[in-house]
Amino acid sequence: MNISHRAASFQESVIREMTRLHVLYGGVNLAQGFPDFDPPPEIIEAACRALHEGCNQYSITWGTPRLREAVARHATEFLRIPADPDTNVTITCGATEAMIAALMALLNPGDEVVIFAPFYENYGPDAILSSALPRYVALREPDWRFDPEELAAAFTPRTRAVIVNTPHNPTGHVFTRAELETIAELCLRHDAFAVTDEIYERILYDDREHVAIGSLDGMRERTVTISGASKTFSVTGWRLGWAIAPPEASIGIRRVHDFLTVGAPHPLQEAAVTALNLPATYYRQLVRDYTARRNRMVQIIQAAGMRPFVPEGAYYAMADISPFGARDDVEFTMYLVKEVGVAVxxxxxxxxxxxPQGKQRIRFAFPKRLETLAAAEARLVPALSGR
Ligand SMILES: Cc1ncc(COP(=O)(O)O)c(C=O)c1O
Known part of the structure; x- marks a missing residue:
């Protein structure tokens, strides 16, 4: 039996494949972006309480009222997007499901969606699964900004949406207000939606500010703002995300979400309320901890003889491997995972x-304990510094 043309038209995730190779060869996994440390204890306790207190059946499809209220408050206060829990918020199984549900709710076959490259690898298959055509615009090294003229040229009469991921995976770029205003202006001119991925909204370095494009003038009515609990609260396995959207788009997103998954895990939704109610000190400590990890990662990349691209946010660092003379990034990555014992x-x-842009680049993920980063250093530096 053959699989469908649709499923045949994209590959399985390289990131998750690297994690599988890591399991096979051992060593240190700096490939997939998940923490190797525990979430805050109070939210684990809240999850246990919810399991004991009867939250074990389906919740309302689009999310428990308490979590939608907490997300609406977060949107209103942190993102500066006034949100109503009943008409604007849908709770999903991760930002991943929110993205595919939003694209399926907004796009028709033949519509175009603008995607910045490099990009988090889900967006390509997401576009295909929603029968839309991706149009790619380059983020350029060394600071990963786009050329406004190239972006303007990518918008056509068929453009229905642009995906905006900030802070950005894999580059760590944090889109400035001015960059977002340029994108917003094009959305307004072409009657297009911004569909965002703000999953790293709380992880920014060097006092940078997170700006949500949905908070800019005229954008609230044409933005789906996507985020979730995975990264901010170190619970990537909980699969909890959300989409904040204008009422009509929310109706479409809820409809798709209902038939994709019915709903997100009920007890974990309860625990996410506790998470979103953590005090401001939690977020300050999160930034301090990630700044230490970021600085350490950059130092290790340099010590191993590579050129790092210092991230402004999120928890990845791109590195230039051209000093090593490897044929390409795939060959080099296989050498690292098999011979050195570090998955990237x-x-x-x-x-x-x-x-061609990625052929001499690799991505390190650093949501890891400092001991884990030290173990990666102990493998990388002796193997690479003499190469
Ligand atoms: C940019 C980006 N969006 C979404 C996700 C996944 O989010 P979730 O766990 O909420 O599905 C990731 C995970 O690495 C990511 O890097």
Whole structure:
């Protein structure tokens, strides 16, 4: 039996494949972006309480009232997007499901969706699964900004949406207000939606500010703002995300979400309320801890003889491997996972097929304990510094 043309038209995730190779060869996994430390104890306790107190059946499809209220408050206060829990908020199984549900709710076959490259690898298959055509615009090294003229040229009469991921995976770029205003202006001119991925909204370095494009003038009515609990609260396995959208878009998103998954895990939704009610000190400590990890990661990349691209946010660092003379990023990544025992992700997996930009780049993920980073250093530096 053959699989469908649709399923045949994209590959399995390279990032998750690297994690599988890591399990096979052992060593240190700096490929997939998940923490190797525990979430805050109070939210684990809240999850246990919810399991004991009867939250074990389906919740309301689009999310428990308490969690939708907490997300609406977060949107209103932190993102500066006034949100109503009943008409604007849908709770999903991760930002991943929110993205595919939003695209399926907004796009028709033949519609175009603008995607910045490099990109988090889900967006390509998401576009295909929603029968839309991706149009890619380059984020350029070394600071990963786009050329406004190239972006303007990518918008056509068929453009229905642009995906905006800030802070950005894999580059760590934090889009400035001015960059977001340029994107917003094009959305308004072309009657297009911004569909965002703000999953790293709380992880920013060097006093940078997170700006939500949905908070800019005229954008609230044409933005789906997506985020979730995975990264902010170190619970990537809980699969809890949300989409904040204008009422009509919310109706579409809820409809798709209902038939994709019925609903997100009920007891964990309860625990996420506790998470979103953590005090401001939690977020300050999160930034301090990630800043220490970021600085350490950059230092290790340099000590191993590579050029780092210092991230402004999120928890990934791209590195230039051209000093080593490897044929390409895939060959080098396989050498690292098999011979050195460090799993990373080849840069080309963040670019459209055929684009050369990622061929001498790899991505390190650093949501790890400092001991884990030290173990990676102990493998990388002796193997690479003499190469
Ligand atoms: C940019 C980006 N969006 C979404 C996700 C996944 O989010 P979730 O766990 O909420 O599905 C990731 C995970 O690495 C990511 O890097």
């Amino acid at each position: 992700v080849p840069g080309s997996s963040f670019y459209p097929a055929g684009w």
